Amino acid sequence: MSEVSLEDIASLAKRRGFIYQGSEVYGGLSGTWDYGPLGVALKRNIMQLWWKMFVDDLDDMYGVDAAILMNQKVWKASGHVDTFTDPLVECSNCHNRFRADKIDTSKCPTCGKTDTFGKPHQFNLMFNTHVGASWGSFEAPDGKHLAGDIKSIDNKTRQAEVMVPIKEGDTFDSVTVYEKNARTYLRPETAQGIFVNFLNVQKTGRLKIPFGIAQIGKAFRNEIVARQFIFRMREFEQMEMQYFIRPGTQKEWYETWKEIRMKWHLSLGIPKEKYRFHDHVKLAHYADAACDIEYEFPFGFKEVEGIHSRTDFDLKNHQEYSKKKMQYFDSEVNQNYIPYVIETSIGLDRTILMMLSEAYAEEDLSTAEKQDSRVVLRFPSKIAPMKLAVLPLVKKDGLPEIARTIMDDCKSHFRCFYEEKDTIGKRYRRMDAIGTPFCVTVDQQTKQDNTVTIRYRDTMQQERIPADKVREIVLKEINS
DSSP: OOOOOHHHHHHHHHHTTSEEETTGGGTOOTTOEEEOHHHHHHHHHHHHHHHIIIIITOTTEEEOOOOSBOOHHHHHHHTHHHHOEEEEEEBTTTOOEEETTTSOTTBOTTTOOBSOBOOOEEEEOOEEOOOOEEEEEEEOGGGOOOSSEEEEEETTTTEEEEEEEOOTTOOOSOSOTTOOSOOOEEOSOSHHHHHTTHHHHHHHHTOOSSEEEEEEEEEEOOOSSOOTTTTSOSEEEEEEEEEEEOTTOHHHHHHHHHHHHHHHHHTTTOOGGGEEEEEOSSOOTTOSEEEEEEEEETTEEEEEEEEEEEETHHHHHHHHHHOOOOOEEETTTTEEEOOEEEEEEEEHHHHHHHHHHHHEEEEEOOOSSOOOEEEEEOOOTTTOSOOEEEEESSSOTTHHHHHHHHHHHHTTTSOEEEOOSSOHHHHHHHHHHHTOOEEEEEOHHHHHHSEEEEEETTTOOEEEEEGGGHHHHHHHHHTO
16 A cells, blocks of 8 residues: 555546645635535535434534625634734745745745845735726715716715625625625635624523524635635635534533544544644634644645634624623522533534545555556445445346346435446446445346345455345445
């Protein structure tokens, strides 16, 4: 078994329809990636597994789906506008950019030149939306209107429609000229959509603390350098949970959620030694404790998930900025308080890369008689994009019809694939390379005794089973 590289994984992902470069026909766009048919299936399976375990199966967890665009005051209250920055330096020779706190700034790691970096400056990681210019209908007091190209004006109603230039970073959530400070952002995290809905969820559900709110959604980062395939992207997906607790209990709940989240990771079939906790020395502005769950990628241990004790920072600030109370009355202690929060936030795209890295293997199957090898993705059956391949040995003698009958019995329960082309050996190899855990071959013997050959991806072992047992065997493995 050979050493796995990120380049090997990225190459396979494109060839087999997992992940493509974003806007590839136009030369691509840095830090953006598109999921293909198999990538979408893998992504949805991981999302569904996370949601089932942490929303559907828990009595104290509830889901929301908040808007990506939010009132700009949200980001002022959260601290992102003022503090969400990284130190940036640019090489004056090759013009590559770097995080100043991640490199030795005395020498450029790309071109090798020395003394090419100026003084670092803070680089804001939030994306301002930008629409350039827009037609809008504005009230024109006393017959006056805004500067710009006039499309129409109604002196009776004092309404003017003009082309209004919009500065870079500006967009408007209303067409009235009196809407001030209407700049908005592409959210850098999904958590704030949960915090601003805390009281909505608590009151409509009549919930008692402790309870949690979960969300899966897009977030955006104005990354200095997007790199390492889908590990660091400008548009990505998060699976986040905010667990609201009584002040003073955060230490115990923090340790509890560290343990719960590590159990979930281990349930993916990844060995414990491939993970580690990394405690934060420098804490974010909202936290009193924080750690990462790191996985050993081909390029080293890197963060997959963050676990944070966010105190009451977010709810307290939203109360201050919105002037709306974020307090909860706890009847057990007869006290009003702003809850503390434990957050778990896992990157969905990084989890996909983690699963690809863990599953990918190149195996030498050579014997004394012939050279042979295979590329295989050993996904756990429950997250494999395709669960079963049904393969008639030949395209005649009624074998395709029998294979289609097996497909019809299984496809409403799990994802199946049907293929007739090429030798059975080549078809097995293709299924190995996309991580399909089971292949069923329909042959001449099937017509005699209604049995088929089932092949197991990981061991390549084969056995005869009754054709009407295929669905049961695959479902048992998926649900185990």
